[in-house]
Amino acid sequence: MLTMPKPAKASRVISSEKTMDKANILSQRPAVSPATRWYAASVFPGKESVAEWHLQRQGFHPFVPRYEKTTRHARRLETRSAAYFPGYMFVALDVALQRWRSVNGTLGVRSLVMQGDRPLPVPSGLVERFIALTGEDGLLDFRGGLAAGASVQILSGPFAEMIGRLDRLDPAGRARVLVAFMNGEVAVDLDARDLVAIA
Numbered sequence: 001m002l003t004m005p006k007p008a009k010a011s012r013v014i015s016s017e018k019t020m021d022k023a024n025i026l027s028q029r030p031a032v033s034p035a036t037r038w039y040a041a042s043v044f045p046g047k048e049s050v051a052e053w054h055l056q057r058q059g060f061h062p063f064v065p066r067y068e069k070t071t072r073h074a075r076r077l078e079t080r081s082a083a084y085f086p087g088y089m090f091v092a093l094d095v096a097l098q099r100w101r102s103v104n105g106t107l108g109v110r111s112l113v114m115q116g117d118r119p120l121p122v123p124s125g126l127v128e129r130f131i132a133l134t135g136e137d138g139l140l141d142f143r144g145g146l147a148a149g150a151s152v153q154i155l156s157g158p159f160a161e162m163i164g165r166l167d168r169l170d171p172a173g174r175a176r177v178l179v180a181f182m183n184g185e186v187a188v189d190l191d192a193r194d195l196v197a198i199a
Contacts, residue, residue: 036094038127039119042110048083051108061092065130067140070156090127152195
């Protein structure tokens with residue numbers, strides 16, 4: 001008589017993106033030499049986490065700014081971590097000392113953004129600002145630039161991508177936004193992390 005093996009217990013799967021977020025926080029600040037600069041790298045669509053992981057294994061210091069993105073599909077809302085600049089990431093390099101050409105051969109990376117035959121550094125302070133705005137959860141937190149009366153864009157939730165006016169912001173990080181709706185304004189309460197100030 002044949003006996004069927006017992007099914008294995010279901011194991012909990014941890015998203016590699018969430019794991020990368022936590023690992024990324026620890027490696028955001030590179031061990032800098034005076035000549036280390038941040039450079040932008042073009043990556044294949046949706047491969048930011050793959051490229052980040054492979055660059056870290058090679059000893060590079062990548063950084064992918066992420067935010068919580070809400071997508072609508074078939075009457076369902078799905079919220080997940082996503083790259084703030086889809087298709088791009090940043091890598092800290094000292095081009096005089098490091099073998100920067102190997103970044104171009106890394107799985108998930110298309111190439112560094114170049115100027116002629118050399119990588120083009122991003123403006124000083126730009127990536128450092130994104131790192132400063134990154135919370136412990138690995139997501140960008142724009143609350144620092146918010147003030148009552150400012151125009152804001154909602155980044156996630158059922159009102160994602162809508163523009164409104166910030167009515168108030170409390171110390172706990174809760175915000176009330178007035179969104180234009182049917183010839184009037186509707187007050188929406190949400191987490192201030194889901195907002196970004198716009199000009």
